[in-house]
Amino acid sequence: MIVVADTTPINYLILIEEIDVLPALYGRVVVPCAVSEELMCSRAPLKVREWMKQPPGWLEILSPTVVDAKLAKLDAGEREAIALAEELSADQLIVDELLGRREAERRGLPVIGTIGVLREASEMGLLNLRNAFDRLRQTSFHVSPLILASLLKDLP
Secondary structure, eight states: OEEEEOHHHHHHHHHTTOTTHHHHHHSEEEEEHHHHHHHHSTTSOHHHHHHHHSOOTTEEEEOOSOOOGGGTTSOHHHHHHHHHHHHHTOSEEEOOOHHHHHHHHHTTOOEEOHHHHHHHHHHTTSSOHHHHHHHHHTTTOOOOHHHHHHHHTTOO
């Protein structure tokens, strides 16, 4: 299975120390060069920049050969992630931003976000969802408390 990830999901999975669920869930994990650059920029949290200085062997950093000009309204990471997902016929695109999600869905790409990744990892027994959500709440991640509560209500 091949997944392509945008910046935000990688950023938050690093911050909550659950980044290693990606290769366990999906096998091949790819980020475009623009995402790598965004994760290394001075605005990124220090913990994220440090992680990206020596990314694990399972993370592939690739450049798409072509980026559709129709993606210009999106940021560089989303543009390249969508282009790369199309180019690689990715099984999943991991993106949180609404405009990026809508464009990917319009193009027929299967999309999942950070919350969905955490839910899948929990279902596979890779993490404790309550603990992961608690750590996520301590970051700047924006999600409705009602959504988190609905996902947690059926847990034992």
